[in-house]
Amino acid sequence: MAKVTVDGIEVEVPNGVSVLQACEAAGKEIPRFCYHERLSVAGNCRMCLVEVEKAPKPIASCAYPVADGMKVFTDSEMVRRGRRGVMEFLLINHPLDCPICDQGGECDLQDQAMAYGLDRSRYMEEKRAVKDKYMGPLVKTIMTRCIQCTRCVRFATEVAGVPELGATNRGENMEIGTYVEKALTTELSGNLIDICPVGALTSRPYAFVSRPWELRKTDSIDVLDATGTNIRVDTRSGEVLRILPRTNDDVNEEWMADRGRFAFDGLKRRRLDRPWIRKNGKLQPASWAEAFAAIAAKLKGVPGEKIGAVAGPLVDAEAALALRDLMAALGSRNLECRTDGAAVDASRRDFYTFNTGIAGIEEADALLIIGANPRIEAPVINARIRKRAVAGGFPIGFVGPRGLDLTYGHDWLGEGGVTLRALAAGTHRFNELLRVAKKPMLILGRGALARADGEAVLAAAWKIAAGNNMLQPEWHGFNLLHHFGGQVAPLDLGFTGGLAVGLEVLWLLGAEPPALPEGAFVIYQGHHGEAAAGRADVILPGAAYTEKDATWVNTEGRVQHGRLAVYPPGEAREDWKILRALSELLGHRLPYDTLDALRAKLAEANPVFAGHGFVPHGCADTSGPTGDPTAVSDAPFALAVTNYWQADPISRASATMAECARVYGAPQARLAAE
Amino acid sequence: MSEEVVQPESFAFDAESEAQIEKILKRYPPGKQASAVIPLLYVVQRQMKRVTGSAWVPVKGMDAVAARLGMAPMRVYEVGTFYFMFNMKPIGTYHLQICGTTPCWLRGSDEVLRACKDAAHVSGYGQTSEDGMFTLSEVECMGACVNAPMLCVDDDYYEDLDYESTVKLIEALRRGERPKPGSVIGRQTSAPEGGPLTLTDVPGE
Numbered sequence: 001m002a003k004v005t006v007d008g009i010e011v012e013v014p015n016g017v018s019v020l021q022a023c024e025a026a027g028k029e030i031p032r033f034c035y036h037e038r039l040s041v042a043g044n045c046r047m048c049l050v051e052v053e054k055a056p057k058p059i060a061s062c063a064y065p066v067a068d069g070m071k072v073f074t075d076s077e078m079v080r081r082g083r084r085g086v087m088e089f090l091l092i093n094h095p096l097d098c099p100i101c102d103q104g105g106e107c108d109l110q111d112q113a114m115a116y117g118l119d120r121s122r123y124m125e126e127k128r129a130v131k132d133k134y135m136g137p138l139v140k141t142i143m144t145r146c147i148q149c150t151r152c153v154r155f156a157t158e159v160a161g162v163p164e165l166g167a168t169n170r171g172e173n174m175e176i177g178t179y180v181e182k183a184l185t186t187e188l189s190g191n192l193i194d195i196c197p198v199g200a201l202t203s204r205p206y207a208f209v210s211r212p213w214e215l216r217k218t219d220s221i222d223v224l225d226a227t228g229t230n231i232r233v234d235t236r237s238g239e240v241l242r243i244l245p246r247t248n249d250d251v252n253e254e255w256m257a258d259r260g261r262f263a264f265d266g267l268k269r270r271r272l273d274r275p276w277i278r279k280n281g282k283l284q285p286a287s288w289a290e291a292f293a294a295i296a297a298k299l300k301g302v303p304g305e306k307i308g309a310v311a312g313p314l315v316d317a318e319a320a321l322a323l324r325d326l327m328a329a330l331g332s333r334n335l336e337c338r339t340d341g342a343a344v345d346a347s348r349r350d351f352y353t354f355n356t357g358i359a360g361i362e363e364a365d366a367l368l369i370i371g372a373n374p375r376i377e378a379p380v381i382n383a384r385i386r387k388r389a390v391a392g393g394f395p396i397g398f399v400g401p402r403g404l405d406l407t408y409g410h411d412w413l414g415e416g417g418v419t420l421r422a423l424a425a426g427t428h429r430f431n432e433l434l435r436v437a438k439k440p441m442l443i444l445g446r447g448a449l450a451r452a453d454g455e456a457v458l459a460a461a462w463k464i465a466a467g468n469n470m471l472q473p474e475w476h477g478f479n480l481l482h483h484f485g486g487q488v489a490p491l492d493l494g495f496t497g498g499l500a501v502g503l504e505v506l507w508l509l510g511a512e513p514p515a516l517p518e519g520a521f522v523i524y525q526g527h528h529g530e531a532a533a534g535r536a537d538v539i540l541p542g543a544a545y546t547e548k549d550a551t552w553v554n555t556e557g558r559v560q561h562g563r564l565a566v567y568p569p570g571e572a573r574e575d576w577k578i579l580r581a582l583s584e585l586l587g588h589r590l591p592y593d594t595l596d597a598l599r600a601k602l603a604e605a606n607p608v609f610a611g612h613g614f615v616p617h618g619c620a621d622t623s624g625p626t627g628d629p630t631a632v633s634d635a636p637f638a639l640a641v642t643n644y645w646q647a648d649p650i651s652r653a654s655a656t657m658a659e660c661a662r663v664y665g666a667p668q669a670r671l672a673a674e
Numbered sequence: 675m676s677e678e679v680v681q682p683e684s685f686a687f688d689a690e691s692e693a694q695i696e697k698i699l700k701r702y703p704p705g706k707q708a709s710a711v712i713p714l715l716y717v718v719q720r721q722m723k724r725v726t727g728s729a730w731v732p733v734k735g736m737d738a739v740a741a742r743l744g745m746a747p748m749r750v751y752e753v754g755t756f757y758f759m760f761n762m763k764p765i766g767t768y769h770l771q772i773c774g775t776t777p778c779w780l781r782g783s784d785e786v787l788r789a790c791k792d793a794a795h796v797s798g799y800g801q802t803s804e805d806g807m808f809t810l811s812e813v814e815c816m817g818a819c820v821n822a823p824m825l826c827v828d829d830d831y832y833e834d835l836d837y838e839s840t841v842k843l844i845e846a847l848r849r850g851e852r853p854k855p856g857s858v859i860g861r862q863t864s865a866p867e868g869g870p871l872t873l874t875d876v877p878g879e
Contacts, residue, residue, distance in 0.1 A: 157746075163746035163748050163749060164746070164748055165748065166748040166749065166751060166752040167752055168751055168752055168755040168756075169755045169756065170755070170756045170757075170758075178748065179733075179748065179751040179755070180733055180747075180751075
């Protein structure tokens with residue numbers, strides 16, 4: 001530890017931290033552009049100048065290590081003059097186009113110019129202009145505004161793992177770009193917009209849409225992948241205008257995947273905004289009363305065991321519980337939430353969650369990935385794996401398609417069943433690496449369970465975990481990677497009885513089952529109408545994830561609450577309220593009238609909902625799921641998500657995502673071509 | 675990147691380049707091959723000169739360097755565009771590089787420039803003559819200040835120039851001759867004009 005005095009405040013900081021960090025520890029804010037705590041230090045903007053006693057010149061605090069007994073001054077005349085000079089240099093070539101710049105109001109340069117900028121320019125020469133670059137359909141560039149902090153270059157290289165951005169040419173001609181024009185091949189490109197301290201990289205879909213002070217900000221949770229990214233939904237007059245990540249070091253740090261960030265325009269298109277009833281073979285608009293009456297009339301006289309309910313991948317815990325309770329009241333045990341056919345074993349929580357935790361990845365020292373492509377199934381988790389891989393001493397084995405670019409090096413072990421059986425038997429060469437590891441982990445893709453021998457794959461994966469030191473009292477290295485934010489909550493609520501054959505009534509809660517029973521009466525409750533809604537007899541318009549106060553469980557099993565940012569469109573309602581209202585008409589009143597009462601019931605149904613967040617845990621019971629680990633067939637693992645940009649109903653309705661899909665093509669096809 | 679540049683469809687190292695690369699890579703310890711990026715870019719530029727007559731580095735050439743050294747192509751583009759020794763677009767057969775830094779300028783580099791413009795028919799810096807023979811560049815100090823002013827033709831230094839000798843040099847180049855590099859007034863290396871003045875005797879003799 002080093003004792004440092006910052007403006008007379010004495011702080012003790014670890015050796016090797018920078019002066020800037022010491023100043024922050026002392027509560028002093030240091031202006032900066034290039035420094036970013038999650039990226040390497042560049043030290044090229046010079047805005048963070050401070051004065052250090054006995055140093056002849058001001059020093060760049062971000063790149064200067066502390067020394068014991070150092071006396072730092074952050075507000076001396078020398079510092080102020082230095083920063084003013086730096087600011088003047090930065091503004092030499094920066095255009096004065098704040099009124100038409102999308103960064104206006106949340107621009108680091110604008111803010112800091114208020115503190116250190118001069119009120120007039122002494123610069124009479126020509127300003128430089130830089131040609132704008134094309135970086136894909138998501139990131140808009142106005143490169144004349146660039147102050148060359150190189151945060152984007154470092155983010156792309158270090159975090160996203162796609163070293164496609166760089167600084168070409170030199171001196172006054174230096175430009176940030178890809179040199180050879182191309183769309184950035186990363187699923188994390190939206191983060192470039194966040195880290196850019198000026199308006200050089202801005203959001204293309206958000207261009208000229210709004211000013212930050214006009215927006216109402218609502219904290220929520222992203223459900224378009226299973227990471228459970230903490231988000232902030234920015235709205236104006238009942239419309240979602242953009243989605244930004246919130247910092248949560250345990251989940252997404254401060255990153256966010258592009259689909260979650262940009263697919264929200266799908267919330268406005270192809271929505272189910274009023275009830276529909278099928279009359280004479282055609283769906284016709286109806287009122288809520290008519291829709292409820294039609295359901296009530298149909299359900300009358302149908303025995304409970306002929307009724308079934310299916311929960312989709314974007315279902316919140318409240319709606320799942322309400323539907324489960326309604327089905328129980330009707331006497332039905334036909335519940336299913338695994339519409340993709342994944343043989344997820346819901347009998348024990350650690351069979352179907354990401355037990356290591358996302359932050360736990362950084363503690364692991366060996367990784368085996370089975371049948372998953374984390375890069376497109378959970379880009380933010382993939383960034384965490386990459387972070388661990390870059391730190392070194394982290395062998396990564398991969399079972400699945402060959403030649404995937406995961407953004408980090410990995411040892412391709414095999415395509416499928418043969419390799420998995422060898423690993424389970426402990427005879428594969430990679431077993432050696434796992435056995436010597438202290439905290440090995442494996443990631444099993446949900447897609448690997450969605451095949452005929454899914455149960456056996458799950459059992460084999462568990463056996464690999466058990467046989468390779470992954471299941472310890474203090475360490476749980478077995479992880480199932482789900483695809484969407486609503487896939488774990490129904491499992492927690494036991495929405496897994498399975499559907500009997502010959503169902504007469506089927507309730508689809510945002511679900512799109514591969515096949516619907518012939519002749520059944522289908523009730524579709526959800527926010528986007530796709531094939532299943534087209535087949536439905538009654539459609540009940542529900543709320544999307546931004547339109548309800550809801551509980552979400554991510555792939556770790558982390559319980560998080562999203563808040564209502566905008567009201568559902570038209571006559572659509574929050575899903576649990578629809579079920580609650582209908583239950584009264586059916587004579588099975590559900591015992592909750594408020595969200596609090598419902599959440600109390602949730603906690604009763606599964607104690608995990610009483611808490612919040614994720615509790616790191618070890619594995620107390622190493623006995624595995626039912627299923628024969630040796631029965632895995634030789635079939636190779638196919639990846640579940642092949643089109644990252646259009647993997648769910650919301651992104652399929654999104655014009656932005658359609659453009660991305662057009663530009664990037666199916667990721668698999670692209671990888672094969674390269 | 676200049677859009678008007680027509681980039682070749684592909685680039686592959688030829689046998690001569692391969693031999694050079696093998697030699698260059700041996701200079702660096704295993705795992706540090708990326709250090710060879712600048713020498714390899716020269717290999718590309720020289721191969722282009724051999725094959726096409728114009729010494730420049732196409733994008734495909736930088737890609738080939740990146741692939742050989744296990745680097746991201748972007749990292750090679752950064753190096754290639756940073757150093758002005760690498761030409762990012764095709765140049766003339768002869769690359770006339772005039773030093774315009776203070777010593778050369780004081781000793782008359784403006785005359786050398788005028789001579790280049792007149793004799794090579796190049797309109798100015800960064801331009802190529804219409805016949806495709808000469809490209810003119812201004813460079814910073816090349817370290818030949820004692821014999822200023824100087825002109826660097828491709829890799830050869832010509833020193834102690836004035837207007838007439840520069841014109842003569844360019845005309846010789848146009849004829850396909852390659853005059854002997856060095857001082858054009860017959861100076862011995864960097865010794866004073868007219869021959870060495872010191873250390874002329876050997877002590878003890």
